[in-house]
């Protein structure tokens with residue numbers, strides 16, 4: 010690359026409200042076509058929109074989580090264009106007074122923190138979906154998605170590589186998920202991005218001519234499309250050609266993009282204030298309630314885990330993968346008093362089990378208090394590690410109390426020294442070959458005998474205690490023989 | 492004894508309550524009369540006898556059960572831009588011919604709950620765009636005072652139906668004068684309420700920030716009754732005002748003693764017909780005679796009202812009417828082979844000339860490069876007009892003005908010159924731009940015997956006071972009854988005959 014890459018993103022995210030943004034229809038993915046519609050979201054004559062307050066809350070929540078300034082006075086506008094997926098032939102969006110502006114999101118690039126500016130976040134409605142059916146005559150429209158609330162997050166052109174673009178998208182996704190504003194299911198189209206990219210000579214202030222790549226629906230696609238587009242533009246410049254300002258469509262299967270329309274064909278959306286809705290005036294009380302509902306964000310949590318809890322950076326990354334796991338971890342760590350053990354249990358047991366399960370459920374199957382109390386039982390030597398796992402398995406997916414269950418399952422460690430001695434003696438008597446091996450200096454034999462004794466004690470004995478008794482008896486045996 | 496169609500709503504209500512007549516009898520009398528006169532007046536687009544008789548029987552049952560309100564059993568009709576579940580709502584357009592909404596407008600369900608009886612849906616200018624009701628896909632409405640004259644628009648069907656005795660009251664909508672102008676042309680009372688006083692849910696939008704539903708009736712008291720029923724907050728309409736409205740009927744006869752009436756200089760300037768000036772001044776004298784005071788005032792920005800109004804209303808209309816694309820409802824061109832052609836042909840075939848003109852004007856006004864010079868500037872004018880009115884209301888309770896520079900003219904007389912036609916709205920549009928309530932009450936006849944109305948403009952939510960003033964005028968000048976309504980209802984009535992006031996009829 011002989012030029013500096015300049016990237017800005019426009020990220021669209023569907024909001025996880027119960028109902029659509031201007032009517033009472035359920036906001037849910039995957040229903041039979043046109044079954045989540047009503048006269049309002051179908052734009053039938055005479056119907057009027059009513060703004061969903063939850064959608065406003067979510068848009069503002071996302072803005073606050075991305076360090077934006079929130080407008081005390083906002084309004085909705087009409088963006089006019091004809092397309093069959095847009096029932097009213099205008100989209101209710103926000104033009105000059107968006108809910109949020111001038112924020113930022115920090116990303117980690119090569120161990121360095123880099124700040125990416127957010128120009129604005131505004132609320133709008135999603136469109137329906139056109140299904141081009143090769144067997145039917147023409148296209149079919151599904152309006153279920155029409156009127157689903159959407160926020161558009163517009164970054165500043167602050168990214169300098171396709172990797173940074175991906176990292177920014179990741180960071181935004183994480184924040185949206187943590188705040189509960191969106192489920193960010195990219196395969197369902199609930200999070201998608203447009204990539205604006207231009208090149209300029211290193212050291213030049215002025216931005217080059219940019220292209221806009223529409224509707225990228227995976228993190229990988231964002232990075233790949235940016236790489237490909239940067240290369241395409243570089244090749245054009247090298248060949249002495251000029252870049253055309255245009256909108257392009259990315260074909261993820263082919264790994265190429267195609268021109269959709271040039272600047273000359275750009276649409277005139279004829280924005281004007283939506284007269285069917287009144288301006289939104291946000292007072293301090295409303296804003297404070299939203300602010301209070303924002304949980305601690307992943308970046309801050311990672312720093313806390315590493316610096317205050319002594320968790321390795323990589324592990325901290327895994328533990329903050331979702332807010333469910335991060336909350337589980339923090340609660341478990343607090344309950345058992347040992348963050349490292351909590352981390353080990355979550356990464357070793359919980360994440361493994363969640364991965365084995367089909368589907369994309371974010372529910373870890375247990376809360377942090379009960380997980381912490383299981384870890385505590387193990388940590389304090391009241392049950393063995395193996396019993397701990399058994400206990401966890403029994404508790405998962407239920408609301409059983411492990412402290413009660415530990416008694417019912419009879420998992421508490423046997424500290425009766427007589428029973429341990431009896432078991433050790435019996436094991437030694439039944440395994441003369443192992444004794445012989447031991448005497449021949451084969452250390453493995455001790456482990457074998459340990460296992461046998463633990464088995465005999467049904468795993469409930471304290472392994473340390475078994476080991477010391479076994480070692481003493483072996484010594485005795487050794488001494489007795491000589 | 493007067494015939495049923497000659498009785499005002501409040502008298503019909505009394506007879507119904509006293510069991511002197513039955514709801515079905517009242518409904519049937521009106522249906523019979525509509526069958527007789529519809530062809531002459533053309534005020535109805537749909538006539539719904541089954542609905543009417545069904546609702547009449549239901550109303551009778553309610554009255555018999557002691558569960559009746561003031562409007563229970565009263566026949567009425569809706570302008571055909573208010574959605575009626577199961578009944579065609581065409582907006583007088585080919586585009587919506589055959590469109591049957593699966594929902595009711597809020598005013599429709601409100602009146603249904605009140606027990607009114609729907610006679611049918613009323614003719615109008617296509618999508619409420621027009622001042623004469625000549626822009627209807629279903630043909631023009633004729634003025635019951637003279638069938639060769641226009642009814643005024645766009646609620647021409649509503650005004651004519653009331654004036655002809657084909658509905659005791661009607662609902663119309665007013666975006667730039669569409670209730671007041673036809674009320675004035677047809678000699679009936681019409682009120683354009685404060686923006687936000689009546690829900691717009693289910694009113695097919697023309698210009699959302701200006702549209703307002705209101706009543707037309709033969710007298711002031713009936714308007715007050717209807718307003719009491721339909722004004723109120725509606726959660727389905729975000730622009731409806733969350734206020735508790737005062738009763739319009741309770742102190743209707745309180746009089747105008749001490750009220751101050753302003754005569755805006757700008758509304759009495761050049762181009763105002765002399766008969767109209769005289770009739771309006773007569774109304775002012777009547778008010779003064781009852782203890783009111785009057786004085787000159789000024790609404791300087793009003794002169795830009797027409798330009799601002801046509802830019803803003805057309806801009807909003809260009810978006811509001813974009814949804815008629817042939818895909819989900821309404822007309823769909825049979826000849827289209829691809830998507831763009833489907834849009835082009837559907838809209839080309841479905842919309843009439845005036846509607847297309849306004850869509851083009853509005854699209855232009857919002858286009859990049861013209862947006863600031865046209866749309867934004869018009870918004871500024873709107874603000875100025877609003878402020879001018881508020882200033883005028885610092886010294887006056889109510890402003891008095893003519894409704895239109897002329898009385899009802901002949902059909903076809905102005906269709907060739909749309910600009911001339913637009914100027915007819917000069918006294919009415921500012922009220923919509925400022926969101927104010929305004930009442931039109933008949934106050935005289937011109938030398939051709941055509942009715943003249945006076946416009947009373949009030950502060951926001953001062954409907955009650957406007958009606959008190961209107962009542963004072965009506966009490967003094969009497970009602971103006973069209974020859975068609977005053978007679979036996981035969982079309983043999985000589986066209987153009989001077990109408991008579993109630994006193995004259997009694998005499």
Ligand SMILES: [Zn+2]
Pocket residue numbers: 029032033034045046047048049050051156
């Ligand atoms: Zn809906």
